[in-house]
Amino acid sequence: MGERPTWLATAARGTEPILARELRALGAEDVREESGGVAFAGRLELALRCNLRLRTANHVLLRLASFPIAGPDELYAGASEVPWEEHLTVRSTFAVFAHGRAEGIGHTGFAALRVKDAIADRIRGRKGERPDVDPRDPAVRVVVHLASRSASLFLDTSGDSLHRRGYRVAQTEAPLRETLAAALVLWSGWDRRRPLCDPMCGSGTIAIEAALLARGRAPGLGRRFGFQRWPAFGEVEARAWRAMVQEAREEAAAGDSPVPVWASDVDRHAVEATRANAEAAGVAPLLHLAVADARRFDPPGPSGMVLANPPYGERLSPGARELASLYRALGRSLRPPGWVTILLSGHPSLPRLFGGRPTGRLPLRNGALRCELLRWETGGERRED
Numbered sequence: 202m203g204e205r206p207t208w209l210a211t212a213a214r215g216t217e218p219i220l221a222r223e224l225r226a227l228g229a230e231d232v233r234e235e236s237g238g239v240a241f242a243g244r245l246e247l248a249l250r251c252n253l254r255l256r257t258a259n260h261v262l263l264r265l266a267s268f269p270i271a272g273p274d275e276l277y278a279g280a281s282e283v284p285w286e287e288h289l290t291v292r293s294t295f296a297v298f299a300h301g302r303a304e305g306i307g308h309t310g311f312a313a314l315r316v317k318d319a320i321a322d323r324i325r326g327r328k329g330e331r332p333d334v335d336p337r338d339p340a341v342r343v344v345v346h347l348a349s350r351s352a353s354l355f356l357d358t359s360g361d362s363l364h365r366r367g368y369r370v371a372q373t374e375a376p377l378r379e380t381l382a383a384a385l386v387l388w389s390g391w392d393r394r395r396p397l398c399d400p401m402c403g404s405g406t407i408a409i410e411a412a413l414l415a416r417g418r419a420p421g422l423g424r425r426f427g428f429q430r431w432p433a434f435g436e437v438e439a440r441a442w443r444a445m446v447q448e449a450r451e452e453a454a455a456g457d458s459p460v461p462v463w464a465s466d467v468d469r470h471a472v473e474a475t476r477a478n479a480e481a482a483g484v485a486p487l488l489h490l491a492v493a494d495a496r497r498f499d500p501p502g503p504s505g506m507v508l509a510n511p512p513y514g515e516r517l518s519p520g521a522r523e524l525a526s527l528y529r530a531l532g533r534s535l536r537p538p539g540w541v542t543i544l545l546s547g548h549p550s551l552p553r554l555f556g557g558r559p560t561g562r563l564p565l566r567n568g569a570l571r572c573e574l575l576r577w578e579t580g581g582e583r584r585e586d
């Protein structure tokens with residue numbers, strides 16, 4: 202691996218500035234926001250640290266090559282130039298995942314196939330044998346990004362998406378991705394001292410991410426990563442990794458702040474799911490849980506923060522009139538004086554029905570859904586976004 206490889210951390214569209222801030226704080230260099238990700242430079246050790254500590258990234262990818270293409274033949278030729286034998290042995294399993302769209306390439310499955318052929322042919326040409334493809338559980342994941350007339354090839358250091366922290370043992374309908382919930386908490390600018398409440402907590406993702414942050418617990422503690430199965434991940438890298446994990450464990454053990462995080466939901470099963478997930482995440486003792494109606498929200502203090510994603514009617518579908526009356530009622534209950542309210546909304550009418558003038562807005566994507574983070578401040582507090 203060269204002196205200073207370049208990387209791409211991927212994230213929900215719209216959250217790139219939040220991820221860029223996280224990356225700078227970890228010491229990444231040449232940080233550059235792209236659509237759906239942030240490019241940066243740094244050594245392998247930084248990428249390992251990013252996997253362990255980034256809260257808003259979904260994958261950390263090692264950039265191997267970027268080149269112009271006019272069709273599948275150029276893609277094959279460009280992929281054949283990459284020294285795959287440095288990353289794969291004939292005994293490694295691998296899989297290729299392609300995203301995006303490029304001229305002359307009908308569908309991503311075909312692009313993945315051409316790159317897979319280029320890898321297999323190159324390694325067979327040099328070693329006499331080729332590694333096997335295992336689309337379900339590959340040791341090495343190759344990612345292809347197609348963009349109009351160019352292609353970029355990456356190795357996925359993360360493996361499973363980083364939003365899979367390992368604590369989601371109980372599901373509810375329409376859960377938020379952990380990485381998006383973390384983006385919401387970071388965007389809020391929560392000071393980790395005043396109460397933070399999610400009065401529509403569902404499976405508890407926002408409250409759990411807030412508690413993990415306040416505890417200083419690295420989100421990747423307790424899961425495995427793609428790079429741990431790479432043939433190139435030798436004893437030297439493994440030692441550095443173990444030291445990094447140990448350091449993160451010690452930080453988490455030292456963080457003993459009595460974090461005031463409240464989570465409630467009108468649905469008893471949702472509160473039970475939050476409890477189970479919080480226990481799996483090791484933050485259950487930090488959460489105050491209750492079954493309660495957000496329309497009668499009782500703020501636990503003179504100032505604090507409400508963070509929630511109310512039902513939008515896309516995946517959860519109360520009737521339109523019911524939803525409108527819920528939003529109006531929430532507009533009255535969730536903006537107590539002295540409090541900051543932040544909602545992730547997927548419904549274009551929510552700001553109007555909720556009332557008041559938002560002091561901050563951030564458009565973003567929740568999967569394929571166009572959403573918006575909205576911020577209201579009631580009672581003098583201001584913050585630059």
Ligand SMILES: C[S@@+](CC[C@H](N)C(=O)[O-])C[C@H]1O[C@@H](n2cnc3c(N)ncnc32)[C@H](O)[C@@H]1O
Nearest residue numbers: 376377401402403404406466467468494495512
């Ligand atoms: C989009 S889901 C929240 C998902 C959650 N952020 C998660 O990660 O799982 C909306 C939640 O609002 C809850 N809800 C709907 N009306 C409510 C009300 N009046 N009071 C409290 N919770 C309510 C639903 O039960 C549901 O769990």
